[in-house]
């Protein structure tokens with residue numbers, strides 16, 4: 001599929017807190033958007049084109065999954081693909097691949113709705129909590145499916161006449177749950193109403209595109225989404241353009257707040273970063289917000305002020321920026337309570353930061369207390385998950401001395417050639 005599995009380790013020379021980075025960081029297409037659009041190929045009778053795709057492991061693994069089940073996947077340019085779901089499509093997700101990636105569960109909705117059955121292993125993914133799939137299963141049952149749990153996974157089947165529309169309330173807000181049920185509803189007969197749906201910008205982006213191809217989805221981007229379904233979609237060559245990755249943009253913004261003399265984060269959507277920009281500005285970071293860019297200038301007298309933080313579904317503060325933000329707080333003046341409300345094991349990265357010199361106290365599995373500012377020292381690190389991996393890169397760059405980050409594969413899952421891009425603004429980081 002054109003991507004070499006990179007991996008290896010990063011060697012990073014710390015800047016000892018000096019704000020010297022300069023230049024432009026371009027944000028790539030969203031990790032959590034492009035694969036969902038690829039899954040949507042199963043809703044189309046013709047070829048679906050996707051552009052601005054990120055060259056990251058998670059997207060390529062999802063394409064590999066689609067290829068394995070029989071979807072014709074072609075690379076059509078440096079960052080574009082075409083997908084055609086025609087002919088024989090397998091409805092059982094290949095075990096090894098699906099287990100490696102939690103995101104594969106996104107395929108269940110489209111497969112079940114189009115082909116009347118799907119089987120999947122118990123889902124895998126990053127080590128950030130139990131990540132159950134009860135919301136998916138409950139939704140599919142409401143749409144008429146029968147769910148059988150076997151030792152090796154789940155088998156779902158639709159009634160002979162296909163799934164039907166249903167009213168579905170999400171007791172917990174779920175991004176992928178909203179997306180996969182929304183896609184299932186596009187092919188289900190009648191009207192589906194999703195309540196307490198997730199609001200993440202990836203969802204209206206997908207809905208808007210599907211609507212241009214014949215879907216009837218209203219309210220995406222609000223907590224009630226109404227879908228009138230029943231027929232296959234036709235793209236007639238219109239491409240889905242992957243929106244910029246708001247988590248990558250946010251991570252760059254945090255990095256720039258700590259290390260930039262003058263850095264512009266370009267090709268991003270600042271309106272998706274409101275919670276982050278508000279907090280950083282309050283802390284004293286100088287941010288100029290443009291239409292599709294944000295610029296950070298390192299002219300505020302250090303240290304910045306600390307602030308408390310609670311993760312929340314969009315548009316609240318994203319859980320995916322919690323670890324990078326904790327690194328920021330180690331450099332800010334005061335005491336900050338960080339409260340992770342979305343996942344139950346997303347604070348595993350803390351021990352390594354403490355070894356680097358951070359003053360962080362783990363209060364319970366969801367909350368930590370960060371006191372700053374504290375100088376960090378370079379260390380050998382190994383990240384427990386993708387987002388913590390980026391937090392370690394930021395910490396290693398802030399620190400004094402050299403760091404080694406092992407198991408970089410986990411960072412490659414979501415950030416395209418991160419070392420080359422950071423080198424472009426003057427960071428001393430290389431892959432070995």
Ligand code: EPU
Pocket residue numbers: 031032102103126129130131132133134135136172173174175176177198318319320342343344386387414
């Ligand atoms: N949940 C359930 N039951 C379900 C599904 C989810 O209880 O059936 C719970 C989860 O355990 C969690 C909460 O609902 O406590 C929210 O999970 P959600 O389903 O929203 O997460 P997700 O869709 O699996 C996506 C992103 C994550 C991001 C979260 C939260 C994708 C592929 N992944 O996950 O991204 O952290 O939303 O915003 O879209 C990442 O990019 O590093 C990443 C983990």
